[in-house]
Every structure is written in structure tokens, then in C-alpha cells.
Amino acid sequence: MIVLGFETSCDETAAAVVDDSRRVRAQRLLSQHDAHRPYGGVVPEIAARAHLGHLDRLVAGALEEAGIGLTDVDGVAATGGPGLIGGVIVGVMTAKALALATGRPFLAVNHLEAHALTARLTDDVAFPYLLLLVSGGHCQLLAVRGVGDYRRLGTTVDDAAGECLDKTAKMMGLGHPGGPALERAAQGGDAARFALPRPMVGRPGCDFSFSGLKTATRHALETLPPGPLSDRDLADLAAGVQGAVTDVLVNRAGHAMTMMDEAGDSEPAPTLVVAGGVAANQTLRAALTGLCDTRGWRFVAPAPALCTDNAAMVAWAGLERLRLGLSDPLDFRPRPRWPLDPDAPKRAGAGVKA
The missing domain is CATH 3.30.420.40 (ATPase, nucleotide binding domain)
Known part of the structure; x- marks a missing residue:
């Protein structure tokens, strides 16, 4: 066929x-x-x-x-x-x-x-599995039970993660598309230098929020000297934003894994799949790999392309x-x-x- x-x-x-x-x-x-x-x-x-x-x-x-x-x-x-x-x-x-x-x-x-369904093309993943769908316009956690059969566990209450990455990259003068540019800029940066929030982390459930992180990034930029950002300032702030987004996504995915386990939707082979444009981010992939290793789940991420x-x-x-x-x-x-x-x-x- x-x-x-x-x-x-x-x-x-x-x-x-x-x-x-x-x-x-x-x-x-x-x-x-x-x-x-x-x-x-x-x-x-x-x-x-x-x-x-x-x-x-x-x-x-x-x-x-x-x-x-x-x-x-x-x-x-x-x-x-x-x-x-x-x-x-x-x-x-x-x-x-x-x-x-x-x-x-x-x-x-x-x-x-x-x-x-891309993970079924690339890795022949069997139903059911947990999906973290994260892109410029969408940010959701879903139990994927079959073709056309989805149960949403969590979604964003304001902005998507990819939209947050794109907008903060634009604030920093990194251009379009912002997400990949921010990932490149973050290499070698000190993610702990700027005190950026992790919205929704610590709260029950699996919903996301990223508008406050965008605002905090703008405030961080206002504390820096006027004019073009130095290479160090740019790397540190980009790493901070990327780290904050990653922490939120990992925390919410962990809650969704627990929900799947409790509902019996993770059997017989618990699998977390990440998809969407932001899924190409290597820092996020590494963090989700660590989460799955800790929880005893399989992690699947299609090739970035x-x-x-x-x-x-x-x-x-x-x-x-x-x-x-x-x-x-x-x-x-x-x-x-x-x-x-x-x-x-x-x-x-x-x-x-x-």
C-alpha cells in the first residue's frame, strides 16, 4: 500500500x-x-x-x-x-x-x-503510549490509544512552548525561526545565571503555562546594559530560557506518566513519545531520556527532520x-x-x- x-x-x-x-x-x-x-x-x-x-x-x-x-x-x-x-x-x-x-x-x-503517529512510522511503537506534542502552536500531553482515539491529559493555558522559545529569541535579536537559533545560542551558556520561573511546576495535573516566562525574560533583558547583548549575556539568557522550558515539560510529562500508570494506559510497554518542532531540541531530548530511564519507560523521539x-x-x-x-x-x-x-x-x- x-x-x-x-x-x-x-x-x-x-x-x-x-x-x-x-x-x-x-x-x-x-x-x-x-x-x-x-x-x-x-x-x-x-x-x-x-x-x-x-x-x-x-x-x-x-x-x-x-x-x-x-x-x-x-x-x-x-x-x-x-x-x-x-x-x-x-x-x-x-x-x-x-x-x-x-x-x-x-x-x-x-x-x-x-x-x-510519526513514532509508529519511525519506531513501530505499539498502542497505547504517552505523547508529548510540543511545537510553536501546540503544547499537549495525550494518551494515544489508537488511530483517532486520544485522551488529553494536559494542555497549555496560555502559550505553547515553541511560541515561548520563538518570542524570547526574537526579544534577544536572534531572528526567525527562533527556537533553533535559541538552541544554538544557548551552547556553553550558564542556565543558572538568570532567575527565571518554572510556571506550573509543583502544581498537580499536566497543564502548561509559558506566558510568565516570556515576561520574566523581558525583565531580565531590561537589567542588562543597553545596546546589543554581549556573547556571554546572550548565551546565558538563552540557556536559562531553554532550561526553564525543559524543566516545565519534563515535570508535566512526569505527572502524565503517573496518570497513565494509574489508569492502566501505560501497559503493556510504557512508552513516552515526543513529537512536534520543539522535539528536535537536543537538551529536551536528553532530559526526557533521563526521565524515562528513572521511571523505567521507553523513550522515542523521531529524527529531527x-x-x-x-x-x-x-x-x-x-x-x-x-x-x-x-x-x-x-x-x-x-x-x-x-x-x-x-x-x-x-x-x-x-x-x-x-
């Missing part, structure tokens, strides 16, 4: 071909970072126009790389949401057109489910659904918001997008 997938939910335009032997036969990706860098963040209209201008070429390139024709695929998948709606529409309409023209099933993939937005994860999620006999009608409407756990209580922050 072979699925062609597209990702256009934010500022990455991508197409990929994946088969049911868990092999990524081809992947083409166009980053839009240079187009958005002058604005300090993603501009939705620019992103949508870039998707429209490049997706067809990337699809043709992926099929050529895989050595197949369009009629050789068993389904066509695209991110149906959540995301920037202009970009989502481009991917969905392209997938619908190709599915209609070839008579193949159309698969509207939840972008968050694509992240959630499969943590950030990509089409292989979309194609794989579509394939997982197709194997269960699931597909979507051609009147599917793209969704700017699409919760994995629709029964979970709503939150006022980034968690609402999830």
Missing part, C-alpha cells in the same frame, strides 16, 4: 510518498524561512501563495524520486487542519483534485495526528487510516482548528487550536 501526502499547514511546503513497510520512498520539502524572516514570523498570505506556487512541482518531484506514477498510489492525503487556513486549503484542494482524477481515496489528515512539519508524517497518518478502511468525502471542509480529543475541556490558549 502506497500513499502520497502533502503538508501545507504553516510555512513548510512538502510532498512525500510512504508505503506500508514503513518506508519513506520520497520526500520533497521547501522551507519558507527566508520569505518570512524579514517579518519576524510567519505571514499567512505569503505562506499560502508559496504553497500554491510550489506544491505541484514538489508532488511531481516526489513521484519521480519514488519511481512511480500518480496511478500507482493507493490514496492521496493532505493536512486538513489545524493550521493557517489559506495554506490548508491549497493542500486539501490539490489532494482532492488528484484523488478525483485518479479515482483514489482522499484522506484529510489531522496535522496533530500526523505528529502523534520528522519532528518539524513534513509530508512523510501526513502520508503515514493517511496510510494508517486507509488500512482501517477510512477515507474522506470530497466535500470535506478544511479546518483551522481540529482537536484530537473533542471531549476535553476547552482552554483559552494555544491548546484550543489542538
